Amino acid sequence: MTIRAILADDERLMREQLRARLAEVWPDLEIVAEAKNGLEAVELTKEHKPDLCLLDIRMPGLTGVEAAKQIAQLDLGEDVRLPEIVFITAYDQYAVEAFEQGVADYVLKPAERERLQLTADRIKKRLAARDSDEGAEGGPAAQPIQQLLHRLSSQLNPGQAPRYLEWIQATVGQEIRMIPVAEVLFFISDEKYTRVQTEQVEALIRKPIKELVDELDPHLFWQIHRSTLVNVKAISGISRDFRGRQLVGVKGLTEKLEVSRSYTHLFKGM
Structure with missing residues (x-):
């Protein structure tokens, strides 16, 4: 099965490097579009309805986390599932713990071949599990994506504790x-x-x-x-x-x- 992806990073050289590395470890992955910022990533997701979005954490317009929040709210059609999310980040101090929950994945810059191979294997398994309606293995994905995104937002902005409606x-x-x-x-x-x-x-x-x-x-x-x-x-x-x-x-x-x-x-x- 061909998996279709959107790649979003505001640095052209980073996009080119990631595309080249992905071609090595995941030759059947089809990158259908590239975005230079978070707003473009959301619009391209609406247009192409990909299986996977690779989002840089730090982007102008919308951050990768903000873009992921909007993508999670998209109505892509009755029989179209929302895409899996992989974040691209140069910082691991706030990322690793949250991403290891399994709801989303992460890749540290510069993207290493071995880490991308692990990501490719995880996403393939998760997509196959969704299609077979068997669920992701291990159970962590049973947490709503909103929980992960709120948590990441607080980690990206540690001085801004979220205040929820009462x-x-x-x-x-x-x-x-x-x-x-x-x-x-x-x-x-x-x-x-x-x-x-x-x-x-x-x-x-x-x-x-x-x-x-x-x-x-x-x-x-x-x-x-x-x-x-x-x-x-x-x-x-x-x-x-x-x-x-x-x-x-x-x-x-x-x-x-x-x-x-x-x-x-x-x-x-x-």
Whole structure:
């Protein structure tokens, strides 16, 4: 199977070197486009729908981590999975621990042949596991990509501790209420509004899911669909419908939430 990739680095010589090294260790990898910054990487991902994005950590416009956050929010189509992410970095003091979780991979500059071979082998296995719906080996990939990206952001900016929403101002009928985030069971969006569901009330806000992802604690709220965030503590179980789609049960409700293919890895082994 040919794996298609996008390569993003603001230094042309680094792109050329990485492309040449990849050709040595991974001859069947097809680099379909190259980006000079994070914004280009996001746009090229929309256009080409690659299997893999190789992103330099330090880029103008958007950093590699910021670009990865936006890529994780893309709607590439019903049957198109989000790409795997590999970060390219000259610094290992903040990278190694987080990347070894297995959600993403990393390559240190200058890219060594042996390390690229290891990355190639890991990505091939992960893509094969996704296609067979068996999950990544070892289990680390069962953590949401948002958790890794938030963690990396804090490591890149150690003086900026993340502050997450504690209250949501939402409309309930004709009233405006302040709802504690901890009481929210899930958020689900349509084209205009986002529904805020608690055990007692159903409320509406205008904030889209792609903004909420960055404002909510990723350890408490998992994204399971481009339009849905669920409170981990509210999950009662996982089932499948007649089409084989995963459905999340929510405590106290009969409603079930669909898990899109890009997020099925969250529930491997359940």
